[in-house]
Amino acid sequence: MAWIWKRKSVIATGLIVVVSLFVVVVNYSGKPYDLLQPVFGQSFSSHWMFYRQPPKAFKPHPGYLSIPKQEPLKLHCDVCSIVSSSGQMLGQQAGPEIDRSSCIWRMNNAPTQGFERDVGRRTTLRVVSHTSVPLLLQKPQYFFGQANDTVYVVWGPLRNMRKDGKGIVYNMLKQAAENYPQARIYVTTEERMNYCDTVFKKETGKDRIQSGSYLSTGWFTLILAMDMCKEIRIYGMINDTYCKTEGYRKVPYHYYEVGSRDECAEYLLHESAPYGGHRFITEKAVFAKWAKTHAIKFLNPEWQLS
Numbered sequence: 001m002a003w004i005w006k007r008k009s010v011i012a013t014g015l016i017v018v019v020s021l022f023v024v025v026v027n028y029s030g031k032p033y034d035l036l037q038p039v040f041g042q043s044f045s046s047h048w049m050f051y052r053q054p055p056k057a058f059k060p061h062p063g064y065l066s067i068p069k070q071e072p073l074k075l076h077c078d079v080c081s082i083v084s085s086s087g088q089m090l091g092q093q094a095g096p097e098i099d100r101s102s103c104i105w106r107m108n109n110a111p112t113q114g115f116e117r118d119v120g121r122r123t124t125l126r127v128v129s130h131t132s133v134p135l136l137l138q139k140p141q142y143f144f145g146q147a148n149d150t151v152y153v154v155w156g157p158l159r160n161m162r163k164d165g166k167g168i169v170y171n172m173l174k175q176a177a178e179n180y181p182q183a184r185i186y187v188t189t190e191e192r193m194n195y196c197d198t199v200f201k202k203e204t205g206k207d208r209i210q211s212g213s214y215l216s217t218g219w220f221t222l223i224l225a226m227d228m229c230k231e232i233r234i235y236g237m238i239n240d241t242y243c244k245t246e247g248y249r250k251v252p253y254h255y256y257e258v259g260s261r262d263e264c265a266e267y268l269l270h271e272s273a274p275y276g277g278h279r280f281i282t283e284k285a286v287f288a289k290w291a292k293t294h295a296i297k298f299l300n301p302e303w304q305l306s
């Protein structure tokens with residue numbers, strides 16, 4: 001009788017080991033979404049691609065440090081809607097759709113007030129150029145008081161961002177953080193700025209400084225978003241061939257500066273500027289490439305990415 005009992009306990013132990021192993025494998029594969037893949041099929045392929053990448057989101061990011069505490073940036077973003085400042089936003093009524101995403105990113109001082117139907121109401125994060133900081137400081141109570149749940153990520157060259165008292169933009173931000181202690185202001189570290197230049201060189205083969213150009217706020221935004229968001233939806237950004245397309249929609253460069261130079265005229269001017277321009281068109285070609293390996297979608301106008 002004893003051997004029967006023994007065999008039962010061996011089987012029982014075996015079963016427990018097998019079940020535990022299964023649980024461990026499912027939990028530690030870290031990709032429960034793979035299991036859902038056959039059920040949801042093609043339409044979820046972009047999600048599926050994302051989960052194949054190492055999960056970087058949700059970890060504190062050492063490339064962006066808070067003022068004044070110097071703490072790394074922490075964000076919890078699943079779907080990030082990035083709202084471009086382009087006049088393409090006008091008349092698309094994308095506001096309600098944008099407001100439904102977990103995080104909403106805007107650039108510089110792009111307003112929501114008066115444009116809610118087209119650009120939405122909520123703002124989780126703003127990526128701000130050092131040159132736009134004075135524009136925020138024209139309405140400090142609005143940006144840093146009323147909008148104190150918005151995270152501000154400021155990028156700029158060391159000469160303006162240095163912390164030794166000689167960085168004019170850093171000093172302005174430090175003052176703002178003193179006046180509005182609840183404001184959430186971060187600056188891009190020098191290492192991270194250099195990294196963004198390195199990425200430009202790697203993608204275009206051109207040295208950013210030698211080619212006499214500046215990276216755009218869009219460039220810094222996308223590099224940050226690829227680290228912090230599981231899925232990225234970009235609204236109102238045109239692709240690299242848009243301005244060569246017959247009958248393209250002529251819109252203002254910024255949706256909030258109606259009557260200013262049109263978008264394509266501005267893009268062409270910058271692209272050909274021998275010095276001091278943004279290479280918007282070159283950057284867009286790089287973004288299209290990134291969209292092949294990251295969960296990035298471009299809407300209004302939609303990009304056809306193969």
Ligand SMILES: *[C@@H]1O[C@H](CO)[C@@H](O)[C@H](O)[C@H]1NC(C)=O
Binds near residue numbers: 145147148149182
């Ligand atoms: C933070 O923002 C909320 C919402 O706009 C506002 O009610 C509150 O007064 C703000 N706090 C400070 C200290 O400005």
Ligand SMILES: *[C@@H]1O[C@H](CO)[C@@H](O)[C@H](O)[C@H]1NC(C)=O
Binds near residue numbers: 240245248303304305
């Ligand atoms: C770029 O935009 C133009 C104009 O909207 C469109 O015709 C073309 O298909 C787009 N190309 C890609 C690759 O999305």
